[in-house]
Amino acid sequence: MSSSDRRTFLTLAATLPLAACGFAPAYGPGGAASGLLGRVEIDAPSNKDQFDLVERLEERLGRPSAVAYRLSYRVSVKEEGQAISRTNRTNRYQLIGTLNYTLHGAPDGKALTSGKVASFTAYSAVGTSVGAAASEADARTRLMRILADQLVTKLVATSAEWNRP
Numbered sequence: 574m575s576s577s578d579r580r581t582f583l584t585l586a587a588t589l590p591l592a593a594c595g596f597a598p599a600y601g602p603g604g605a606a607s608g609l610l611g612r613v614e615i616d617a618p619s620n621k622d623q624f625d626l627v628e629r630l631e632e633r634l635g636r637p638s639a640v641a642y643r644l645s646y647r648v649s650v651k652e653e654g655q656a657i658s659r660t661n662r663t664n665r666y667q668l669i670g671t672l673n674y675t676l677h678g679a680p681d682g683k684a685l686t687s688g689k690v691a692s693f694t695a696y697s698a699v700g701t702s703v704g705a706a707a708s709e710a711d712a713r714t715r716l717m718r719i720l721a722d723q724l725v726t727k728l729v730a731t732s733a734e735w736n737r738p
Contacts, residue, residue: 608736609728611635613642614679622648625714626672629721642685646674646724650716655695667695668712672720676728676735685735690723692716 614637618624626648649671656665675687696712698705 609634611638613644614640615644622713622717625717626721629718633725640679643677643679646672648672664699665697667693668716669693670716670720674724686731690720692719
């Protein structure tokens, strides 16, 4: 058996179990999450963290054109000092973020799914106050993007349970 025949055989053998288990792309035609793209209206942000979160959610889910779902959320961020210098100055911080969410059906407002995601980022506060503020702002933006990505992953993974066309 030539090496290209062997690769073809191994590729087919590797994909056979996926076909047998009913694997289907989530966003593909008839996929469980296909109804999410461009159909989720997200509650309006009221601060910078929420703005960054909504921006990333809209990047991933699309801006709503035909609203079928409404996403409500609550974000909380806790800051903890991580490193203290000899002069008793905190020079590294960790931001711990939690996002509680509920996805509602748009026509009736019925809660379809809800949950919580959490993550953390860190930043250095060494240097000037302007540099420390820029580091913190960047860490907060990264944290909101991480939380948004986790939320979308959960919605896609659970969409077969609540997304009934």
